Amino acid sequence: MNPQGILVVALNQRGQASPATWELLGAGRALADAAKQPLFAVLPGGTAEQARELVERGADRVLWTAHPSLKEFNDEMHTQAVCAAAQQLSPARILLPGSVAGRSLACRLAVKLQAGLATDVSEFSPSGMVKRGAFGGNLTAEVEFKSPIQVMTVQAMAFPPAARQAGRAGEAAELAFAPAAARTEVISFSAEEAGEIDLGGAERIVSGGRGVGGPDGFKAVRDLAHALGAAVGASRAAVDSGWIPYRHQVGLTGRTVRPKLYVACGISGQIQHLAGMSNAANIVAINTDPECPMMQQATISVAADIFEFIPLVVAEIKKRKGVPVAA
Amino acid sequence: MALNIVVCVKNTPSSLSVELDPSGQPKTAGVLYAINPFDEYAVEEAVRIKEKNAGSTVTALALGPDADQTVLREAVSRGCDAGVLVTGTEVTGGDTLATSRVLAAAIRKLAAAQPVHLVLFGKSTNDSGAGSVGGQVAAWLDWPGVLSVKKIESIDEQAALLWRMMEDGIDKVKVGLPAAVCTVKEINEPRIPSLKGKMAAKKAVFTKWTASDLGLKPEDAGAPGSGARVARYTAPAKRGTGLRIAGGSAAQNAAQLVDTLIERKLI
Structure with a gap:
């Protein structure tokens, strides 16, 4: 099967949905509509309820797994989950958030899928080309892909978030996921001071x-x-x-x-x-x-x-x- | 405990004010190159680990034209023991997928001679700024890869304890070695090259490998091995000068600023 469709990788942050996911769904929905292709989402380490929200924010088909190995971000485990979803869905374009986790995951996915990779994308053009900053933002690079599958991380705040439409039709199913052991382990997390707003998503x-x-x-x-x-x-x-x-x-x-x-x-x-x-x-x-x-x-x-x-x-x-x- | 560390370095333009030729490619004539500033942190961290662990080695690894030996000299002047340049038209001009594949092949070759425990990278390069080669090298090697590392709390031949700077706080990550680690600025303060280092750099002779030395086929590397390419660069539109608030007293100017922000629905 030829790769087709857009896959949004919805990464939770400490169990909570991240606003970056709504932006990815907004960008992904526009791409999917323009190409008359489906919009997929994969939710590693999330719940059925969260998967439902992804449908209500524009995904046509969502695969989710609550596997405990995906509770904290682990690039090896998350790669296995996203690859399992990609195998089932066979998307042409995979969109990830422009966060540390999104970028880590994008690196591994691109190699596993032999895909061209563009990080920090801020604009999509109908031809399939994407734009990203280079030389410290002094220049804009227009990136063309030639691989059948393309992986990209999307800059935060570059696209408007998808609104939630209650009752929107779409399918959410549990992803069958039996991961191999990882060599990386998150042993603890210490949060920034309470009340501090993260720069990346700040208005x-x-x-x-x-x-x-x-x-x-x-x-x-x-x-x-x-x-x-x-x-x-x-x-x-x-x-x-x-x-x-x-x-x-x-x-x-x-x-x-x-x-x-x-x-x-x-x-x-x-x-x-x-x-x-x-x-x-x-x-x-x-x-x-x-x-x-x-x-x-x-x-x-x-x-x-x-x-x-x-x-x-x-x-x-x-x-x-x-x-x-x-x- | 002796650790063998590889640190990847890139020769990049020293200035980010780049001019474009008519086809939208950066002009290279007259451009000064130096070690990518973010790689200085990776080199420093490698050398610090070596200094704390007797018998350890640090090998700088670069990919580029023959002239890029200068970046290996800079790495040696900052304390690296040796340098390897992967060069030749087959391996240059690739995207991050192809470039990381070539670097991974070079690391594999180094690891065949003596075990490699850790490969260090800067956060990104100051030219393309993709920030993905380190993670992709880890993927090609099928090693763990950890990005955004601000501290290596401990390391031995088997494992390292890392502090990963996330958007909302710090993950402490235990990673089995060998692994690839991408550093961020806060990890250390790079030293300036010592006189002894500069002398060593002057005399250093570097290993050079081509695609065939690494067992890479032409379709594996460079443009043929790439999944993406920059079709062209453009200069973003310059921002014009906007509203200048001046003339009133400080209090009047403050009121005018707040009025304007409210009018424009910015607050």
Whole structure:
């Protein structure tokens, strides 16, 4: 049978469905409709109820397994599960999230299936070509496939999430899965601080750079992030100075983000930082230097001293929300 | 406990401001190349493990044209013991599927001479930025592969305990060796090459292998062994300068900013 159809790999995060899955289903449904092909999904380490939601969000056929070996992400075990599903469904294109887990799994799948691989895809064209950033986002690579099966990871926030339609028709069945033992074992997990919003899926991000001056300066950045319900990001300069941990770093060496709103505080906009955030829909730059690259590219720029300005913005937001402002 | 480590390095453009030729391919004339900056972390980690475990070895492995021996010299200057360059038109110009297959074949050949316990990679390269070659090498070798590793807590000949940085926290992963591990920046702070290292790098003579040395057929590597290719590169549209808020007092500017964000439904 010729490979046909789109397979979305739905990866749970600590047992919970990830919003990235809804984005994959949104992108996958559009591809499937354009090609008049079915949209499949495989759910390793999920439940029948979660599988049902995948149908209600656009999948025509879902294979799920609650096998205990898939509770935490294990690239060897998850590869076996997805390969078992791919064998049954014979999809032409396999879409995975652009997360650490998604990328790990994509690497193994591509080799197992002798498939061309494109990571961090942000656009699909009708011809089957895909676009992804290269050279630190300075260039867009247009990737063509020649393998019968194609594997791709999709950048978070690049596609609108599929809405849930209660009662949508589709089939969800349990995947027969008898895995061989893995040599990798997740022995424990320690979560980030409670209440911290992950950069990758954040709609709004407030980032601080060299201009925040020190760890104390990050307090203002965090206050603004809190007021906006935003994730906290940072430039390399701020991370390398030890003001904030690496996991907050946005840019070539850190995370790539596509929020609706990116507020850059005291970030001049070096090419390595722009690599990670220039696809933000809106950029607000707050900087003392109006000529720096970030201010030149911002949707809205304010030439201001961030120590004076950010508290005023926070107070203004609280005022609009009707929150009493401390004197 | 003696560990044999292979660290994969790539010679990449030092600057990301790349110009395109009319066919949409990056111009190479006059471009300066150096070790991919993310590979410096992998080299440093390999050398640190070697320094803690007497009798260990670190071999740098690169794939590229003959000129890419410079990246092996950089690796030796930072403490690697030896270098292998896989070269020739058959192996270059491939996608990550083909490239990882060639690297896996070279690692297999190294492992046939003496056991390889660990293969280290950087998180991605600064040119293509795919970040998948390490994971794909693991898959070709049928070894475990762990991406996004920020700490190697312990390692012996049988297993390693790794900290994997996930989006929502840290997984502690126990992995049986041999394995391929892709590092992230936080794992260490790379040293600058020592004078002794630079001297060693100057004198180093590297092993060179071609496709046939690795038992690879022409259809296994390079463009014929690829599943994808970059048809062309384009430069994304430049963002223009937007609204500039200036002129008022700081408080007025703050109010105007918040007004604008609300108007545009951004908050």
